[in-house]
Amino acid sequence: xxxxxxxxxxxxxxxxxxxxxxxxxxxxxxxxxxxxxxxxxxxxxxxxxxxxxxxxxxxxxxxxxxxxxxxxxxxxxxxxxxxxxxxxxxxxxxxxxxxxxxxxxxxxxxxxxxxxxxxxxxxxxxxxxxxxxxxxxxxxxxxxxxxxxxxxxxxxxxxxxxxxxxxxxxxxxxxxxxxxxxxxxxxxxxxxxxxxxxxxxxxxxxxxxxxxxxxxxxxxxxxxxxxxxxxxxxxxxxxxxxx
Numbered sequence: 001x002x003x004x005x006x007x008x009x010x011x012x013x014x015x016x017x018x019x020x021x022x023x024x025x026x027x028x029x030x031x032x033x034x035x036x037x038x039x040x041x042x043x044x045x046x047x048x049x050x051x052x053x054x055x056x057x058x059x060x061x062x063x064x065x066x067x068x069x070x071x072x073x074x075x076x077x078x079x080x081x082x083x084x085x086x087x088x089x090x091x092x093x094x095x096x097x098x099x100x101x102x103x104x105x106x107x108x109x110x111x112x113x114x115x116x117x118x119x120x121x122x123x124x125x126x127x128x129x130x131x132x133x134x135x136x137x138x139x140x141x142x143x144x145x146x147x148x149x150x151x152x153x154x155x156x157x158x159x160x161x162x163x164x165x166x167x168x169x170x171x172x173x174x175x176x177x178x179x180x181x182x183x184x185x186x187x188x189x190x191x192x193x194x195x196x197x198x199x200x201x202x203x204x205x206x207x208x209x210x211x212x213x214x215x216x217x218x219x220x221x222x223x224x225x226x227x228x229x230x231x232x233x234x235x236x237x238x239x240x241x242x243x
Contacts, residue, residue, distance in 0.1 A: 006207060015197070019071065038238060045069065056068055069098035070096045071101070075168035075169075081119055084101065088127060092127075123157075132160050132161070133162075138150075165199070167198040172197065182217060195226070210226070210228075
């Protein structure tokens with residue numbers, strides 16, 4: 001039986017995400033209005049850049065200490081670096097506290113590690129003082145070695161979190177990919193966070209990811225070092241907590 005304590009811990013790890021391409025401002029407002037009240041603050045909202053101001057206003061109305069995240073180089077990971085840097089600057093000027101940036105995984109698959117490393121270094125510099133999560137799109141990486149290499153490049157760049165997936169490709173987070181990423185994180189010489197995203201739909205899935213994180217890293221899951229990106233999980237969590 002899942003304890004209320006475990007469910008409350010999950011709430012505090014959530015990056016509640018809304019990344020629907022066709023959304024307009026009214027649809028975003030409607031979505032925010034339907035979100036259940038949580039017994040503990042979530043970690044963050046993650047929305048498209050054009051909805052940062054709207055979401056920031058919602059957070060202020062709730063008087064909650066919740067971070068505001070957005071995505072760049074999303075979802076394909078193939079935008080030119082100057083555009084990515086400009087998008088980061090614009091997002092930060094609009095109130096973003098955290099940046100979720102897609103690694104140029106197609107460049108990595110082509111074997112050009114140096115270009116990927118240069119990209120990550122520039123993005124890290126652009127996000128100085130801001131929480132930076134790099135999405136490696138683990139479901140598109142073909143081997144365990146490629147997932148490991150992507151994770152190692154992210155760690156070497158100084159990014160704060162390695163994030164699994166955009167949720168826009170057929171394969172999102174898997175326990176096996178999470179295990180590979182966490183093994184590299186556990187071996188890192190500095191503290192690096194892990195964000196599981198892409199298809200985390202049930203409490204059972206989320207709890208399994210938390211258990212894996214804690215068993216491999218030896219650390220208790222907390223929002224400064226583990227996040228779960230999800231769009232519908234919050235509703236199930238609140239329903240179970242209200243039983």
